[in-house]
Amino acid sequence: MISIFANYGPDLLLGLGRTLLCSVIALFFSLIIGSMFAIFETTPIKFLRVIARIYIEVFRNIPLLVITMFFYVVIPLTFAKVDGFTAGTIGLTLYTSAFIAETVRSGIQSVNSGQMEGARANGMTFWQSMRLIILPQAYRYVIPPLGNQFINLVKNSSVLAFVAGFDLMYQGNVIASNSLDTINTYMAVGVLYLVITMPLSYYMRHLEKKLA
Template identity: 60%
Template sequence: MWQLLTDNIDLILIGLRTTLLVSLIALIGSLFIGTLMAIFQVSPIKITNRLATIYVEFFRNVPLLIIVMFFFVVAPIYGFKFDGFSAGALGLTLYTSAFVADTVRAGIKGIPKGQMEAGRSTGLGYLQTMWYIVLPQAFKIVLPPLGNQFINLVKNSSVLAIVTGVDLMYQGDLIASTTFQTIETYTLIGLIYLCITLPISYLMKYIETKLALSN
């Protein structure tokens, strides 16, 4: 396996860089959109509440591969061209944001209503109270499930291999098809994914412990 790694180190590094980059982009995008959708879902304004709920239910219940293939295959027919990386990043962002929204919404619901009322009574607006008072407390509650979503995001990034996204899984398929060392190749790729996700898991546990001790 070591020989396989050294012989194909260039391809693996390219794939690793792509996987990390698309995961980072999707993480930031899904956290932003998911948090926004969560706020809209608990909003007193019915139209934003309804639209956010439709968004979350749609992307949560449509397979990730279908979403990615829509941007990669269907969108170009109508003049919107996406390469494999862009289609994968956008699909991952939209798909993951639906689960992030559900997670953050649960955290917001776990905060006593008195917190919102207290913030509004001091003269803060709805969004200001949500940003400065409610969300910081909500994120402390939902940190573990959010960590799980981010780990799933890294693993789900392997969908780029289907749309020639030149990610780690794509390079693994390429190496396996040229060297015929199928077992060794996919074992190596699996270990590399493990090296990415395990530190994230331990980091989230460390942050969770620190937050628990600070309370």
């Protein structure tokens, strides 16, 4: 494994950087989109609840690779060309946001209903009550499952390897075929994934204890 790092270190670091970039972008937007649809699921407006349920069920039940390939293969045939990195990041964002929406929704429903009633009684709108009163409490309830979703997101970023996204897994595949040292190559790739996921896991545990 040491020889793999010595001979192909720059390629692995390039892949690691692409994986981190994809993960950060997808994490940011999936949290925003997921939270938005979680709010839609709990709003009094039936139309928004229906839209949220359709979105969540569709993207939760279609494999991530299928979503990614849709943006990589189908969209360029009808609209504009999409490179592998962009297609993978979009697919990962949409897929993860559906799971985050369900996680945040459970957090919202865990907050005592009297909180919303009290906020509305004091003149706040539904959206103000949700933003200022409900969501801050809901996020505290769902720190552990959200942390798991973020870690899964990083691991799922390996989907970029299937669409030439030049991520860590893609670079690993190239190195394995060139070096013919499959075992050590994928051990090196696994170590680099741990470099990302282990600190994130420990941070989420620390945050959970801090907010408990």
